[in-house]
Amino acid sequence: MRFAWLxxxxxxxxxxxxATTLAVVAAGTLALVLTAGFVAYSFDGLAEAMIHGGLGHLEVAPAAAVEARGAAALDRPLEHALAGWEGLRERLEALPHVAAVGANLQVMGMAQGPQGASVSFVGVGAEPDRARRMGFEKKLRAGELLPETAPREGEEAALVALGLAGALGVAPGDIVTLLATDAGGSLNALDVRVAGLVTTGVQELDSRYLELHLAAAQRLVGAGLASNLLVGLDETEATGEALAAVRAAVAGEQPPLAVVPWTERALFYEQVRNLYRGIFWFLGTIVFLLVVLATSNTLAMTVMERMRELGTLRAIGTGRGQLAAMILAEALWLGLLGSLAGCLLGVAAIAGINRAGVKMPPPPGAVDPIDLRLAYVPEAFAGALLLMLAVLAVAALAPVARAVRLSIVDALGHV
Amino acid sequence: MTPSSAPLLRTEGVVRRYRSGASEVTALAGVDLEIAAGEIAVVAGPSGSGKSTLLHLLGALDAADAGRVLFEGADLGALAERQRTLLRRRRLGFVFQAFHLVPVLSALENVEYPLLLDGVGRAERRRRAAEMLDAVGLAARLGHRPDRLSGGERQRVAIARALVHRPAAVLADEPTGNLDSRTAGAVLDLLADLNRSLGTTFLIATHDAALIARTPRRIVLADGRIVADSGRAA
Incomplete structure (x- = not known):
């Protein structure tokens, strides 16, 4: 500390x-906090999009169905469907943080349009009122959403994904015939009116997806059945706490039930997360190397230019450790001041970018453009600051070694 | 001040050689010398005669190839690096031809520096540095940085820095080399006053004829050997 002021x-x-060195350090810090902000916002945005796109925070499904296909599978075999789940739903909805519990019934089969085109579909029978309470979002592109009340027989309606609607050649108001086998293996047919056209946000799924009211799906494949119960929470951060509570609540149910958190079902999320983490560390490594190279040159120049002065300081009693501390302190000041400037620039840049409302092209496989928004990640600001201090300490190693090894006589005679 | 009889600085057959390209240069070729505490002496001689080399060895800045250098009876060649650093910090002072002040520090801060190294508290440092600057006639220049001082003033600051920690000896290498004759004379007066008032030993390497003429003991070097020593002759 004695030499910090000097x-x-x-x-x-x-x-x-x-100023140039500080700018390099600030730019490195800025790159790190912006990248971290982008990654964090993307993670949060992707997580919320997946949860509120229909995954829910937790899934309660027959353990046999989960074992049969794995926790990450989105479809649950009909032969393991739940029956008599209404009482369980009531108990789950009474738990803390639970916003709503919606029953889903998955159906698969063939859809036939009015012109005779037949396309295989994957559909889900859902409860629109529960879906609304769970914060599920439908990306409606035409027509209207499903009514919340169960349809009367002969008045069933469906939301059809854009790709499937295109293949069937249907628009809102048209009738589509759905063919599916029920739990007993019999083939059933159901005529449904196209209420609206939606997108799931994923091109591949859009080519096959449709959504019915739970009651309509049950008429097609089995009265009273549900493939699973989706639990929506009031906040994603409560997932861990709610998971424990729901598991405790379903313990002892027969047939046994499994509770799967959204993180185990959203494989895509984990893949994206791993990819972004890889990119972030790669970028961090590049920034580290660039800043080390740029600043080590500056610090080496600093030592070279002050050779006589350093020799004088040694002559009048400055110890090698004291000299090393002085040069290291200079490097750390550069790291501290530069990274603080970078953090301030980062705060301003994040505010500016978020206010500008910049749109980015859809990611691969997605349908809609996404907003370029960045999150403030306090850990990233602190981490970038500490990283820059470490970078400057590393950059100072060679100059410090040179300074402490110098011969006093040679240094005093240095020109 | 009258010098005491015990030698403060002593060399015994000191040899120092340097490599210069493929050849070897003998800077000091067997120097025997004693400087008593409280003495003021000049080391004179032409360029390359070994004046600066002798000061470097006496100041524990360099090591002899042969012979011994003793300070207060301790063999400098037997001291560890840290002990030599502490010796320079506490018992020696240095004045250089080019002043070698730290440019970003004020006159007061430059003089404080040796005390800072030794962990002296801020208030005490300030008081002692200000007193020393007052003693060299720079009480009105405490806050000035070196680039705002004249050559003579800078050398006075350097002298104050060399003396602020009350060393036993000050080694000055061409202290008037960068000064005009009038300023050089004033610096010489100052050194003589400080020698008398503080009892500090001064050993000054110089070719300044005026300085040589005014100093009671003159040691003359030529080709790395002492060819005349008024002190020894006396």
């Missing part, structure tokens, strides 16, 4: 070079 004063010797 090190700070030394930065004023060559103001232009100090």
């Amino acid at each position: 090190a700070l004063r030394n930065l004023a010797r060559n103001r232009r070079r100090t």
